[in-house]
Amino acid sequence: MQHSLRRTHRLAMATIAPRIFAFCHTFGLTVWIAVIEGSGWTLILPGILLLLWPGVAYALAANAQNSKRAEFRNLLYDSLLFGFWCSVLDFYVLATITIGLACLMNNLVVGGVRKMLVAAVLFTTAALIGSALTGFNFRPYVSNNLDIYQWAGAVVYFLTIGRVTYSQNRQIGRSIGEIKFQNRVFHALLDLGTVANRATNIHTLLDNSLKHLQSHFPDYGFAVFVQERQRSEVTRYAAVVGLSLEDEQRLKRLLTNVNGQGVQPGALPKIDEGESLYVMSMEGRLSLYEGWLIMRAPNRDDSLEQILSLFADQLAAATENKLLHLELKKTAERDGLTGLYNRGFLEAALQMSIQGKAQTPSLDFAVLMMDVDRLKEVNDHYGHVAGDQLISSVAKYLQLHCRDSDILARCGGDEFVILFPSADLTAAKRVANVIRENLPEQRCIIDTANGEREELALHLSLGCASSSEVPALQVFALADERMYEDKNQHRKQRVDDLGTAGWTPL
Numbered sequence: 001m002q003h004s005l006r007r008t009h010r011l012a013m014a015t016i017a018p019r020i021f022a023f024c025h026t027f028g029l030t031v032w033i034a035v036i037e038g039s040g041w042t043l044i045l046p047g048i049l050l051l052l053w054p055g056v057a058y059a060l061a062a063n064a065q066n067s068k069r070a071e072f073r074n075l076l077y078d079s080l081l082f083g084f085w086c087s088v089l090d091f092y093v094l095a096t097i098t099i100g101l102a103c104l105m106n107n108l109v110v111g112g113v114r115k116m117l118v119a120a121v122l123f124t125t126a127a128l129i130g131s132a133l134t135g136f137n138f139r140p141y142v143s144n145n146l147d148i149y150q151w152a153g154a155v156v157y158f159l160t161i162g163r164v165t166y167s168q169n170r171q172i173g174r175s176i177g178e179i180k181f182q183n184r185v186f187h188a189l190l191d192l193g194t195v196a197n198r199a200t201n202i203h204t205l206l207d208n209s210l211k212h213l214q215s216h217f218p219d220y221g222f223a224v225f226v227q228e229r230q231r232s233e234v235t236r237y238a239a240v241v242g243l244s245l246e247d248e249q250r251l252k253r254l255l256t257n258v259n260g261q262g263v264q265p266g267a268l269p270k271i272d273e274g275e276s277l278y279v280m281s282m283e284g285r286l287s288l289y290e291g292w293l294i295m296r297a298p299n300r301d302d303s304l305e306q307i308l309s310l311f312a313d314q315l316a317a318a319t320e321n322k323l324l325h326l327e328l329k330k331t332a333e334r335d336g337l338t339g340l341y342n343r344g345f346l347e348a349a350l351q352m353s354i355q356g357k358a359q360t361p362s363l364d365f366a367v368l369m370m371d372v373d374r375l376k377e378v379n380d381h382y383g384h385v386a387g388d389q390l391i392s393s394v395a396k397y398l399q400l401h402c403r404d405s406d407i408l409a410r411c412g413g414d415e416f417v418i419l420f421p422s423a424d425l426t427a428a429k430r431v432a433n434v435i436r437e438n439l440p441e442q443r444c445i446i447d448t449a450n451g452e453r454e455e456l457a458l459h460l461s462l463g464c465a466s467s468s469e470v471p472a473l474q475v476f477a478l479a480d481e482r483m484y485e486d487k488n489q490h491r492k493q494r495v496d497d498l499g500t501a502g503w504t505p506l
């Protein structure tokens, strides 16, 4: 299994051709000398071993655990073999110099001076052993034609090596480019999670994530669409960065067509000369939602689909997390019927205001409490659905009079509270007056239990108090007390009205 995954190192592949050439050429040289000198097969037969070596060398590299190291060893074996063979050829000078130089140069290129010195030692040692075994003979010159043959071979060999070095350099250059790109992808992915986590809502999450991606890939454009699977027309989020208006229109059309059918990853037709749009569906990455991540890239490149898939994974995970987190937060902080803050959130906020007042006595807070009058009657006469509608209408009405900094909460049943975290009684009274003054015009439409629609007036009792009047801990109780005084007055008023006009429900 491990064997099948191993790949022969590019150096071993690159040296195949020059090595075959060098050994074949040396075999030719051997045959030539054997013919001229008449030594015949006694020289040619062992020379055949030269022809076998390139194949053996490749097999050694291809089957080694570390094929690069094996190829380094092969280059040293080349020196050994050639050193020995130069002694067999009686140190024909031109061959000894060119072959020796080639051995030194090859080792110098891959392993530096140290390896070159090792190659020199091996070459010399093998030559000495060869001389010892076959007897030392020195024949510096054979013939002019053989000199020409040897020069021609040397030139071709060195040019081949030059070509190999060039293609190796190009490959290294390409690899460096790829590594740099992958590094950018890695950093973009790594920080994408952080950017997404910092966002407070889905809109900022998507916006910031795309801006972040574009900061890493300024030449690219990005767009993302996320929508709830069941209610795509209700919950829909989108963000676009670095796309032209025309591209955005094109995407809108595309998503209208593919909506619900799932988009297969792949490039869409070119949008501009040399540019491509990639669409990656987040299908399977989101549970309740579906979405698409779109990328405009300056060039067509298959690896971009993989990268887009990684971005889509990361963005989908961040979006899903944020949606769940926001949902959880909403459930924990909000009242299900009205969407206002709930009692738990109000109590925590009130606690903070009390602590704030303890630390900075000049910092006042105020509370306005409200209770819906006659909710029980509405429930009893028209049903609970109508009661709920009344509560929702009151909530909407109160929201109209609150600022972002006010904390409007439904404290249970028919009770509402506004906490003004940094305001005094004057502010609370002002809001109470505005609410009270506009109240007679406020109506709500309710659906009665027997399927009819009725219009009801809103009635509220109000009571406000602030930390400038009583100790912080007692503000809430004082507001509650005042609200009940107000409620009692309403009740009294109603009894008086009934005494004079007769009772009519609501």
Ligand SMILES: Nc1nc2c(ncn2[C@@H]2O[C@H](COP(=O)(O)OP(=O)(O)OP(=O)(O)O)[C@@H](O)[C@H]2O)c(=O)[nH]1
Residues within 6 Å of the ligand: 337, 371, 372, 373, 374, 375, 376, 377, 379, 383, 384, 385, 386, 387, 388, 391, 412, 413, 414, 487
């Ligand atoms: N429809 C509906 N009724 C609720 C809800 N929460 C509490 N109630 C009902 O609201 C009624 C509150 O009764 P009371 O405290 O007497 O309030 P009220 O009827 O407004 O009486 P007054 O305040 O004296 O005018 C009770 O009948 C509760 O059951 C709710 O979420 N929806």
